[in-house]
Amino acid sequence: MQTKTMQTQSIQSSGGMEKELKSLKPAQPIFIVVGLVLVVFAFCLPFLLPGGRLGNYYMTELLRTTVFCFATLGLTVGMGYAGQISLAQAAFFGLGAYSLASTTVLFGLPYWAGVVLALVIPVVTGLFLGAISLRLVTHYLALVTIGFQIIIQLVLHNWKGVTGGADGLSSIPRPFGIEDAKWFYWFCLAVLFLCILFVYRLKHSRLGRALFALREDELAASVAGVDLFKTKMLAFAICSTLGGIGGALYASGYGYISPDVFIFEQSVTFFAMLITGGADSIIGALVGTILLTWLPEWLRSFKEYYLAIYGGLIIVFLIFLPNGIWGVVSGLYGRLIKKKSRGGSPEKAGAIKFVEGKSLSYLEQANAATPIREDQVIFEVKGLKKHFGGVKAVDGVNFNVKKGDIHVLIGPNGSGKTTVINVLSGIYTATEGIVKYREKEITNHKPHLIVQMGAARTFQNIRLFPELSVIDNVMIGQHTRTKANLFHVMLNSRSAREEERKIRARAEEALAFVGFDNYFEKVKNLSYGQQRLVEIARALAAEPDLLFLDEPAAGMNPEETQELIKLIKRMNELGITMLLIEHDMQLVSQVADYITVLDFGKKISEGSVEQVLNDPEVIKAYLGEEFVRAET
Numbered sequence: 001m002q003t004k005t006m007q008t009q010s011i012q013s014s015g016g017m018e019k020e021l022k023s024l025k026p027a028q029p030i031f032i033v034v035g036l037v038l039v040v041f042a043f044c045l046p047f048l049l050p051g052g053r054l055g056n057y058y059m060t061e062l063l064r065t066t067v068f069c070f071a072t073l074g075l076t077v078g079m080g081y082a083g084q085i086s087l088a089q090a091a092f093f094g095l096g097a098y099s100l101a102s103t104t105v106l107f108g109l110p111y112w113a114g115v116v117l118a119l120v121i122p123v124v125t126g127l128f129l130g131a132i133s134l135r136l137v138t139h140y141l142a143l144v145t146i147g148f149q150i151i152i153q154l155v156l157h158n159w160k161g162v163t164g165g166a167d168g169l170s171s172i173p174r175p176f177g178i179e180d181a182k183w184f185y186w187f188c189l190a191v192l193f194l195c196i197l198f199v200y201r202l203k204h205s206r207l208g209r210a211l212f213a214l215r216e217d218e219l220a221a222s223v224a225g226v227d228l229f230k231t232k233m234l235a236f237a238i239c240s241t242l243g244g245i246g247g248a249l250y251a252s253g254y255g256y257i258s259p260d261v262f263i264f265e266q267s268v269t270f271f272a273m274l275i276t277g278g279a280d281s282i283i284g285a286l287v288g289t290i291l292l293t294w295l296p297e298w299l300r301s302f303k304e305y306y307l308a309i310y311g312g313l314i315i316v317f318l319i320f321l322p323n324g325i326w327g328v329v330s331g332l333y334g335r336l337i338k339k340k341s342r343g344g345s346p347e348k349a350g351a352i353k354f355v356e357g358k359s360l361s362y363l364e365q366a367n368a369a370t371p372i373r374e375d376q377v378i379f380e381v382k383g384l385k386k387h388f389g390g391v392k393a394v395d396g397v398n399f400n401v402k403k404g405d406i407h408v409l410i411g412p413n414g415s416g417k418t419t420v421i422n423v424l425s426g427i428y429t430a431t432e433g434i435v436k437y438r439e440k441e442i443t444n445h446k447p448h449l450i451v452q453m454g455a456a457r458t459f460q461n462i463r464l465f466p467e468l469s470v471i472d473n474v475m476i477g478q479h480t481r482t483k484a485n486l487f488h489v490m491l492n493s494r495s496a497r498e499e500e501r502k503i504r505a506r507a508e509e510a511l512a513f514v515g516f517d518n519y520f521e522k523v524k525n526l527s528y529g530q531q532r533l534v535e536i537a538r539a540l541a542a543e544p545d546l547l548f549l550d551e552p553a554a555g556m557n558p559e560e561t562q563e564l565i566k567l568i569k570r571m572n573e574l575g576i577t578m579l580l581i582e583h584d585m586q587l588v589s590q591v592a593d594y595i596t597v598l599d600f601g602k603k604i605s606e607g608s609v610e611q612v613l614n615d616p617e618v619i620k621a622y623l624g625e626e627f628v629r630a631e632t
């Protein structure tokens, strides 16, 4: 008989919630000022350059710097945000350049038709590269992109009918009305400004957070609801598009292109520009591009040594400034701000503190709409097997989880509990068996689809996004509940802004519910217990009706465990069903409605706390006689 009723506490009005909203990032007016000064300075540069032939030379260099900024901006998204290493940016740059040049010079198409192709061809090629390298990470991905770069180089050299071969293509037009060098430079600046605005908006959108989640931890991202395939493709598409735009503008600006510009060395230079400036920052990409474009010019007076000095400086930057120049500047600024706002004593990550009385209005509302039916089964596991070669980690397990229950899986180490949850949450594919969630078969569904249906999880060894702030970590949990797409982000539409406010309000509510308010601290600086809370808050932000908690009390002291018990009960009172793995029998006996016991991958017992704790087979396999004596 289902005895639980949901506590219906007062539901905050959305207006009330909005009033409580705090800003996502501390306002950093100095960066806006720096940005504006740079824009004005860049605009005025043609007037500041020396005249005569030298003026033309500087103008050309200025244009080169500007178009290179597109390529590094693309890498900011692909590598800095999404962590997808690419050593093929010069290839995309070349594809943009040749798409425009070939269509206008060789095939006589209008300029803007060439521009469209210069957008489409790099995107399609980028998506192709993304699709074939989907499962690859770090050096493997880097190797594939190098291979791709070399293929494009060969194509540019040898497909003479379309590329002009080693001679290249000349007389590439500029857009009508802006043929003059100064005007074309300003045109490039305007396009660059729009691209920067887009990349900035992307960073602060649900898509941007998904990219960062992908970079930080793919597995955690997928169980937080991020579709890894779509997100990687998005990263590759944006990276290659921006490279392509830069290439098209380069071709127009110079009027002549040949394959030797779009070579592997140039891809490495783009890579170095990004790393030197700061990989995940827009300003960093710009600073790195400006520095490494002009540095060879400034070092030319050192004659034959200049290349060695140039290379040496890059190595020094990479070794001593791993976050790039802008990483150092913003880090120093951040520390200064922290000191000022906290009277010189930065808040230390300390013991966890739970806050009672807070509610989760969005979950109360959702769950109030679906009242619990008597004995309703929410989750069914039938004949589940998961074998790793000869290891039968799970071997024909059956159990049902009733709606509203706290169902606990116990068993000795290595009995297959985590493997069961990994299969149920989509991380492992089942060797055999059926899993049904709300009467729908979900066996071997991808993790993000299972979260979308309403089943979120936490990990035994906590999997968060360490370089991101607490609030960003939790906001990622809302990914499957929201839908702003690339166009909404680009246009900064009203619906996208409203959705972003909602995401933040819910993330703040989830954090308040678990008793955490240090929003802007990077997760890597938190204590273990605090990270556990943030992980639970991220799962709550996914608006679950079922939670898988894998050993939530692991690493907690007895006081913290008592607080955790209260938290588990409060989540359950919100209507959340739970499937919990736990070794702490104090916790289990205080929260469990039903227990399933595993041993060597098989179910050996199930029932109420009393039934299971008195089952001789469970005592023999898991609890031991000492436990029974201590309990009686």
Ligand SMILES: Nc1ncnc2c1ncn2[C@@H]1O[C@H](COP(=O)(O)OP(=O)(O)OP(=O)(O)O)[C@@H](O)[C@H]1O
Residues within 6 Å of the ligand: 388, 391, 392, 393, 411, 412, 413, 414, 415, 416, 417, 418, 419, 420, 460
């Ligand atoms: N990815 C894997 N590859 C190979 N073997 C695995 C893998 N994951 C788990 N196993 C094996 O499956 C068995 C069950 O492991 P599992 O982690 O599910 O046990 P558990 O009951 O959760 O243990 P614990 O309580 O220590 O967390 C173990 O023998 C383990 O070594």
